[in-house]
Amino acid sequence: MRKSIALAGVTAAVAAGLAVAAPAQAAPANAGGSCVQAGLGTLDSLGLLQAAAQRKVDYSTLADPVNGPIFAELPAGSYLSLGQVVKLHTSSPELFAWCR
Secondary structure, three states: OHHHHHHHHHHHHHHHHHOOOOOOOOOOHHHHHHHHHHHHHHHHHOOOHHHHHOOOOEHHHHEOOOOOOEOOOOOOOOEOOHHHHHHHHHHOHHHEHHHO
């Protein structure tokens, strides 16, 4: 449950920053769920899940429009809520290497 809450915050934050970087494309519903799970797993494997839940991850350090793992340009200080990050995983999965 903590992981889900944490990822929700991260997704929403990334979504706000990345919405400008790339147009949203429709994705199948279960693809969005798989992408969210992959994103949470990635944060967990990097030891960043708790920090992400606390809005302490600067996603600009993970963003590179060519090499990823987040395929977008984000300004320094892109501390997104987990909810933003989760929304981005469902609305724009193409932005994340683990969802491609």
